[in-house]
Amino acid sequence: HVPGRKDSIGVALVGLGYYATELLAPALQLTKHCHLAGIATGSPGKIPAWQQRHGIPDRNIYSYDDFDRIADNPAIDAVYIVTPNDLHKPLTLRAAAAGKHVWCEKPMAMNAVEAEAMVDACRRNKVQLTIGYRLQHDPLTRRLIAMARERPYGSLLKLRADAGFHAYDDVDPANKPWRLLPQHGGGAMFDMGVYALNAARYASGREPIAVSARQEIRRPHLFQGVDETMRFTLEFADGLVAECTTSFGENLNLLRADCERGWYELSPFQTYDGLKGRTSDGILLAGNGTAPYQQALQMDNDALALLRGTAPLVPGEEGVRDMRVVDAVHASARAGGLRIV
């Protein structure tokens, strides 16, 4: 510890739902370079338990109405936005204007235009913006990313990335959760599709140039204006193709690379722990760590980038690239045809 120099980033969690409560707050008890300093919530009833569990002083507690006051709070360096997807952009803009660094959950925004506005606002206000792609911080995922460069089985020929789960059978159509509502950024593509898409990009180390997509709806009483299952194909400049599926109706968790001289795959590739896979010559690819280790790694990496003034591993621009593809997926699913990214 150097006197006068900050050695831990104070984080305020914004939106105290499932992910903030069950994963991020516990992860912030494991982190070395950041700590839970504050909260912002629209539910006053949640405050006492959070204060008690995490020792958060009254002065570090915000509602969405008085959130901009955070500008005057030196205990909070970074704001972590964990709300429904439609609020990612407005809250990022407010946090950036308050001079706070922004960590924002996936999907970054509702579309690429919003995502670009978020990057611009953070740049203008000289704060860092990172996206909560926890897997990119996971050691086994990083090994896969390295394999895209090292090509141990020769050139990539084909990728498959599938991410989904079966849920929502019990939902009352008159009272749907935000993940099923278009105005909040609902649908499988926004929620799980970005895992498949992001994985196709990091497993290839390349950017897709064209996209085609098709959506399927088996429960039309639940899925109105949002996708239940989306099948999309990403085409890369050198002929590489990634076939991807995302779904709220099927359990899917596979990332597979077929190469000239063999293959490798992770299944599951996007769980909180227990990542596992193998190669065509029988090598076991096993992750280690118990949830919430990914979230702790992610936040420590992001905190270190702030403390050292270095570039973050998963900057806002990474989210923008995904949102451009998501826009193309939605356009192709709506009107058909191949879309240029």
Ligand code: NDP
């Ligand atoms: P939840 O619905 O469980 O929680 C969202 C929270 O946002 C609510 O509890 C609420 O907190 C706040 N909120 C503010 N406005 C609204 C509104 N109009 N409707 C509902 N909630 C509102 O969602 P999750 O925690 O599962 O997801 C939040 C974000 O995190 C999403 O963007 C999601 O994609 C992402 N996520 C990422 C994961 C990952 O692995 N990286 C895993 C899970 C989610 P309050 O009452 O405190 O205001």
